[in-house]
Amino acid sequence: MAPIISLQDVQFRWPGRTGFGLSVPQFELARGEAVLLLGASGSGKSTLLSLIGGTVLASQGTVRVAGEDIASLPGGRRDRFRAEQIGMIFQQFNLLPFGSVLDNITLPLRFAPERRKRAGDVQRAAAGLCAALALPEGLLTAKAATLSVGQQQRVAVARALIGTPPLLIADEPTSALDETAQGQFLDLMFQQIRAQRSGLLMVSHDPRMADRFDRVIEMADFLHVERPAA
């Protein structure tokens, strides 16, 4: 089976910002593998995640997700492909504050019919995930804005997991949480990822959580950022 993420000889240059770009000679993430990417801000991580998500395209080389060459898909299909394959968790402000928790969790299914089919009874799937992530019952109908930050991050995990996408991408999901909450959050997230056998690519600057992952990579080891000469 093809690795869930595979980058070959990728070159990327931001349009307009002359001289700023990055190159990735080779990067792979196997199915079901959990990888921690360590790197400070400005190390090119958001560009890398955008390349994998398909919201930006490499100027050279190939980016494959689940064996599919992202650049070969037309724009609309690429957006849908992202919804089908990838669950996304941000640092914070993950949720639409005016939507209910249920609306937020099921939002990606709206754009991914395959994933929706896999989820089955959407409401029950969402409730099951909430229970597994230790979110109080009855939270589903609450407005996202009324939740604590820790709860919001767990709702974001439930949203990333619903319909069992093969890949989760998490961009410093614990940076807004205190230390106890961080440990609890990671415990719950890993439990679910392992149960679903989804791959996880997590970006962080914090090496303390390294022992939970299958593999830890320093950004600088495989990714080269080009900056304009000042």
Next chain:
Amino acid sequence: MILRLAFGSLLARALTVTMTVLAIALSVALFLGVEKVRTGAKASFADTISGTDLIVGARSGSVQLLLYSVFRIGNATNNVTWQSYLDISARPEVDWIVPISLGDSHRQFRVMGTTLGFFEHYKYRRDRGLEVAEGKLMADLFDTVIGADVAQALGYQIGDPIVVAHGIASFTEHKDQPFRVAGILEKTGTPVDRTVIVSLQAIEAIHVDWQSGAKIPGKTTPADKIRQMDLTPKAVTAALVGVTSPLKTFALQRKINTYPEEPLLAILPGVALQELWGIVGLAETALLAVSVMVVITALIGLMATLFASLNERRREMAIYRAMGASPRVILGLLVLEALMTTLLGALIGLAMLYLGLWIAQPLVDSAFGLYLPIEPPGLRELGVLAGVIAAGAIVSMLPALRAYRLSLADGMMVKT
């Protein structure tokens, strides 16, 4: 669900959205209101005189004849001699004829001498006739019937004496022959409301001791002597004519216009009203233009609010993008939002219009004689509403395109 989320997003920005909705609602209500007043005024104007087939006067312009004979504005340049009047009334095409004699005033109101036929044949708003609110029609030589505005402005009641002034805005008063208010007419919304009506003979009577517009010094004829005099007028100002069959209107008009003994003019009131409205109507066009601009202002306000909301909503759009929404969905969301805003605004505007009409209709009718019908929205109104909503969608395209470009550039990550 997207619809629900779009609505939720609107609710989350309730204050600004409410203001925008209110601005659109007000502009729509104003626009439709002006439309209503405009059509109402036009209809009322056209309904000032109906049932009369021809108006006859001395030769001048048709608008001028209409203005002084119906609207009591301006003066006749010349009179129609009594002989000509008799000749016309003797024509076989004539069903009825009512003479009008103008030239005197009471305070700021015009005095009109006519026959009782006026009350029978003068019609407005298609088939409404003049009704007496209080008292009765003239029975005596010195009886007057006054319009509703005259009674209200001067506080007259039945039996009050009236002194008629010679000419208009003149201080020379016919003090010798005081009139008496015999009847007060119902409000009609026509110039009749502002008219003091006396008999044709009364006009002659008050001029018995006058010559060439001035009182003959020392001469005073007592009222009872006047009553015995022959008060057949030598001339009238104009005449309202009804024909036996509408087909004969044009033939009679031609006959009168080519009357050999005296230069006369016969006009069709409807045509002359149209002509006059062409002049007066300029104001309505200006009013309409202003209300169109108000609608445009409200739409620009909508666009400004959408633009202003884009920055605070970049994160919202990034979330949509990360969840798999294409930039086109983002564009659609904004247009959808604008559609909901304008739709809500248009509906509230419509409701405001009907509420306003319901409150103002009786007031406007009694104050200005302007009848504004309350009807379900017609094709025209619905067209205006649809136009406003469509314009809202079009106007929202600019901020929506910007959101599209922003979300293409931002992708899933908002760089701050």
